[in-house]
Amino acid sequence: MLGGIEAGGTKWVCAVASSPDCILEEVRFPTTTPEETIGRALSFFREMEARHGRLAALGIGCFGPVDVGEGSPSWGFITTTPKPGWRDTGVAGVFQEELGVPVGFDTDVNAAALGECSYGAAQGLANVVYLTVGTGIGAGVVVDGRPVHGLVHPEAGHVLVRRHPDDTYGGRCPFHGDCLEGMASGPALAERWGMRGEEIPPEHEAWRMEAFYLAQGVMNLVLAVSPERVILGGGVMQQGHLFPLVRSELLRLLAGYVGHPAITEQVEDYLVPPGLGQRAGIVGALVLAARTAP
The missing domain is CATH 3.30.420.40 (ATPase, nucleotide binding domain)
Structure with missing residues (x-):
């Protein structure tokens, strides 16, 4: 038991x-x-x-x-x-x-990353990142089949990001203001646009701006950890139309620097939703x- x-x-x-x-x-x-x-x-x-x-x-x-x-x-x-x-x-x-x-x-x-490695979208892979985007933003990092711990544990939701040129929102992280979580979490979406994520139409400009920030967070993890797969979960990522936007923006940001075909040719299989939901x-x-x- x-x-x-x-x-x-x-x-x-x-x-x-x-x-x-x-x-x-x-x-x-x-x-x-x-x-x-x-x-x-x-x-x-x-x-x-x-x-x-x-x-x-x-x-x-x-x-x-x-x-x-x-x-x-x-x-x-x-x-x-x-x-x-x-x-x-x-x-x-x-x-x-x-x-x-x-x-x-x-x-x-x-x-969550361990669950996905064992039974979900990352079965058979040893190096995986799980990024959750909801009330907050956090990253689970598994390397060689084990969760990464160090001085503390990864806090990739609080990496700094470039501001979108059209974004006047100040950010809502109580510690860092306009870090990734401060700009792209569910509460940040709602506060910036005056609507919860599930109320925002798919064609709204909010989603391209959201993808602009999330792709920066994913890019940082790709460059720092070199995962075999990146899984995006959490309440905000229930908006399935966001995945193609984040994938496209990730490719634009990487600009061919990471030339592995898993990213350059199969990004739809590289950046995925949780297999376990x-x-x-x-x-x-x-x-x-x-x-x-x-």
Whole structure:
């Protein structure tokens, strides 16, 4: 028995499974206060253990920033998040102590990248980037089959980007203003244009400007990480008409410098939506659990 949590800033998804691709039961609920949200998750897993048996391990893919440094005194904590009430909140340790099981802990986007590598659009590939574009922007990076950690973890949603010459919007990142997240996240779209992404018509100029920023973020990752595939997920990318725009802008920005045919000739297979759709995060959390189980 494996347990998984996709701990998002908007909602949590909790599941138990016999394997990462065989979910038995799951529950979804909004992210409120740490006490209420973590308490609901603990209640779910206790109920599931009574019904299905003891968990071998739990995997958590969590919104952040988080501390993923094993041995760090704040391992398993959410750290400098702008989400009210969640800064410096311990997550992984609470479940480890309360449920008495080993816990695998990573960013939500690293977990989604693992899910896609194992069961989705990146099966068989060892070097992959998963970029999520929603309430925020984050990147999960897998190299040689393992999520990248370093001093902290990749924060490619906050790379700096060139401003579109017609864009007068100031940006909404509370830390950096007009970084990638500040210019291209879902809330930035809504604030700039006065409409949510799903309300903006496909032919609206908003989407070419959105592609202008997202392609810069993808280009930075292509040049820095050299992934075999880039997956774009999250709520904003539910607008399927955005993919051709981002692909075209990426090719324009690269200007032939990365001459690999996977990009120059097959960009529609290189820059793709998640094969698991909205389930990449919870499947990835269960992959973390499977890798953590004794």
